[in-house]
Amino acid sequence: MYRITTGILLLFLLITACSNEEPSSNNPPTSKEISTQEGTRNINILITKDEEITFEIINKVNASHEKLDQFKKDIVRAYKVITESIQTDYEPADKITIHLLNGNEASSGFRYDIRLYSNFGSDFQLVHELTHTLLGYGDNFDTSNGYLTQEGFAIYMENKYGKKVTPVHTFMRYFIDHNKNIPLQKLIDKKYDHSLFRPLLAETEDYVVQHISYIHAGSFVTYLIDTYGLDKFERLYNKSEPENRLTEIYGMTTVELENEWIQYIKKNITFTSDDRLELDSFYIINSEIDSIDPEIFEKA
Numbered sequence: 140m141y142r143i144t145t146g147i148l149l150l151f152l153l154i155t156a157c158s159n160e161e162p163s164s165n166n167p168p169t170s171k172e173i174s175t176q177e178g179t180r181n182i183n184i185l186i187t188k189d190e191e192i193t194f195e196i197i198n199k200v201n202a203s204h205e206k207l208d209q210f211k212k213d214i215v216r217a218y219k220v221i222t223e224s225i226q227t228d229y230e231p232a233d234k235i236t237i238h239l240l241n242g243n244e245a246s247s248g249f250r251y252d253i254r255l256y257s258n259f260g261s262d263f264q265l266v267h268e269l270t271h272t273l274l275g276y277g278d279n280f281d282t283s284n285g286y287l288t289q290e291g292f293a294i295y296m297e298n299k300y301g302k303k304v305t306p307v308h309t310f311m312r313y314f315i316d317h318n319k320n321i322p323l324q325k326l327i328d329k330k331y332d333h334s335l336f337r338p339l340l341a342e343t344e345d346y347v348v349q350h351i352s353y354i355h356a357g358s359f360v361t362y363l364i365d366t367y368g369l370d371k372f373e374r375l376y377n378k379s380e381p382e383n384r385l386t387e388i389y390g391m392t393t394v395e396l397e398n399e400w401i402q403y404i405k406k407n408i409t410f411t412s413d414d415r416l417e418l419d420s421f422y423i424i425n426s427e428i429d430s431i432d433p434e435i436f437e438k439a
């Protein structure tokens with residue numbers, strides 16, 4: 140459906156990615172680069188200055204030399220900010236291929252491959268997917284540790300350092316005002332979260348469920364980091380038993396922490412009619428949100 144593709148998919152560059160790395164903060168990565176021509180497609184190689192990772196860029200979008208040069212600079216910067224953000228136990232692959240692709244499918248970041256779709260010419264969500272690919276996701280890119288912290292952190296990083304800004308708190312204010320916020324316990328619960336972050340995508344409202352779940356994750360993780368810092372969040376990122384961990388790290392139950400987050404949004408964030416025009420995907424969300432199974436919004 141065109142409406143879905145232009146609206147919802149444009150917003151999300153979802154999926155996973157993973158890895159952990161010892162950030163080499165004393166050794167800021169710039170790059171060496173090698174460009175070659177193979178047949179009709181351009182292949183570009185970029186090696187991080189610390190020589191930890193070789194990126195191969197496969198340019199299927201006929202990006203110009205200037206655009207590719209800029210994209211390589213974007214990779215260098217993204218690599219630096221991500222490896223200097225939090226440390227995880229994941230060891231990223233030493234060769235990662237980044238595919239620049241036409242179309243509006245959801246982008247993805249896995250161990251060896253990052254697939255970035257141009258989504259009608261909008262900027263690639265490189266930082267989001269590279270966060271997955273460098274910091275790890277589950278046990279080698281599975282969903283054994285859920286989605287909340289990994290997707291939330293990828294959105295936080297894309298908002299802070301990337302090109303695609305998603306005003307997650309503004310959206311949250313709208314959900315809260317309309318009693319359409321998803322309980323944190325469902326977003327963190329391994330028995331339930333798959334239906335939110337990876338629904339079947341049969342109907343338009345399934346895309347909206349997925350999208351708003353991502354927005355919740357982004358808003359919650361942004362709140363956690365802004366309020367309690369990256370060090371505490373590092374201990375929560377991509378861990379098993381995330382609900383127990385959360386209580387152990389923050390000294391609150393999930394419900395108590397959720398209440399604090401919601402109160403913060405209510406107190407500090409507004410949602411005005413002007414915001415409706417500013418928010419990508421707002422009209423799709425607004426038109427579909429009442430079609431979503433109301434059980435999703437009920438407290439567990």
Ligand SMILES: [Zn+2]
Binds near residue numbers: 152153155267
């Ligand atoms: Zn993602």
